[in-house]
Amino acid sequence: MARAATTTDAFNAVAESRRRQILDVLAGGERAVNDLVRLLGLPQPQVSKHLRVLREVGLVDVRDEGRHRMYRLNGRPLRPIHEWVKNYERSWNERFEALDEVLDELKREEDSDGEPHA
Amino acid sequence: MARAATTTDAFNAVAESRRRQILDVLAGGERAVNDLVRLLGLPQPQVSKHLRVLREVGLVDVRDEGRHRMYRLNGRPLRPIHEWVKNYERSWNERFEALDEVLDELKREEDSDGEPHA
DNA sequence: TTGACATATACCGATATGGGTATATTATTT
DNA sequence: AAATAATATACCCATATCGGTATATGTCAA
Numbered sequence: 001m002a003r004a005a006t007t008t009d010a011f012n013a014v015a016e017s018r019r020r021q022i023l024d025v026l027a028g029g030e031r032a033v034n035d036l037v038r039l040l041g042l043p044q045p046q047v048s049k050h051l052r053v054l055r056e057v058g059l060v061d062v063r064d065e066g067r068h069r070m071y072r073l074n075g076r077p078l079r080p081i082h083e084w085v086k087n088y089e090r091s092w093n094e095r096f097e098a099l100d101e102v103l104d105e106l107k108r109e110e111d112s113d114g115e116p117h118a
Numbered sequence: 119m120a121r122a123a124t125t126t127d128a129f130n131a132v133a134e135s136r137r138r139q140i141l142d143v144l145a146g147g148e149r150a151v152n153d154l155v156r157l158l159g160l161p162q163p164q165v166s167k168h169l170r171v172l173r174e175v176g177l178v179d180v181r182d183e184g185r186h187r188m189y190r191l192n193g194r195p196l197r198p199i200h201e202w203v204k205n206y207e208r209s210w211n212e213r214f215e216a217l218d219e220v221l222d223e224l225k226r227e228e229d230s231d232g233e234p235h236a
Numbered sequence: 237t238t239g240a241c242a243t244a245t246a247c248c249g250a251t252a253t254g255g256g257t258a259t260a261t262t263a264t265t266t
Numbered sequence: 267a268a269a270t271a272a273t274a275t276a277c278c279c280a281t282a283t284c285g286g287t288a289t290a291t292g293t294c295a296a
Contacts, residue, residue: 003121003124003134004133004134004135006121009133009135011132011133011135011138012133014129014133015122015127015129015130015133016121016122017122017127017129020129020202023206027205027206027209073206073209074209075206075207075208075209075210076209076210078203078206078209078210079210081199081203082200082203082204082206082207084138085196085199085200085203086200086204087145088141088145088191088193088196088200089193089200090193091145091191091192091193091194091196092193092194092196092197
């Protein structure tokens with residue numbers, strides 16, 4: 001087996017920064033493909049391919065409008081990411097890190113227990 | 119170019135669910151590799167390889183303790199993920215989605231403006 | 237020193253990827 | 267119907283991946 005398909009997960013789909021950029025643009029409202037092409041400065045086929053991935057994981061919805069295809073954000077599949085990562089929020093708090101260092105200190109003392117304080 | 123290296127980002131590193139599992143275990147405290155092997159039921163080489171990736175993106179720290187290597191969580195690199203994804207939080211709120219539908223409704227009416235109501 | 241334990245790495249295979257370029261598909265205007 | 271615009275897809279390539287298995291490295295014990 002190789003790496004999990006990009007279409008497996010929102011996790012995998014969103015690992016690509018271009019796709020995050022696309023979502024960031026769409027967060028400002030519906031857009032046609034060419035708008036995205038212009039705004040992101042990417043070749044059109046790439047944009048279409050990224051949009052396909054995003055669509056397959058449900059992160060965007062499409063709507064036909066004349067000869068345009070309007071893509072719209074659907075953030076729902078991002079929820080599991082948020083749920084997962086938010087549990088780690090405290091781990092980058094300063095207070096937590098301070099506590100962490102204290103624990104390190106204690107651990108170090110414990111390690112050198114009984115040895116002379118060189 | 120192929121897909122971005124797993125060691126590029128926390129985004130990429132964490133796209134793999136096994137690595138998320140490892141972090142979840144380490145959230146409970148420092149662990150030796152074999153502990154992780156037992157707890158996750160994965161072959162040891164795989165665990166070591168995943169730990170390498172996590173180390174390279176700074177998500178874990180290592181400490182030598184005798185013939186054990188103790189791995190510890192460092193959540194800091196997850197912060198950008200949290201920062202990014204939290205901006206989409208409102209997009210899966212029910213209220214927001216309700217608003218969204220209203221806008222759809224308006225858009226549809228606008229589209230059929232002037233045409234006979236078939 | 238020898239042996240046992242803990243961990244890391246090397247190697248192999250299959251696979252999906254992202255980028256590029258060309259072309260197909262579909263819709264619109266004239 | 268023909269030309270044009272908007273978008274999707276088909277190919278090709280190079281590459282890093284994960285899984286598996288074997289082995290190297292390092293540390294402690296007897």
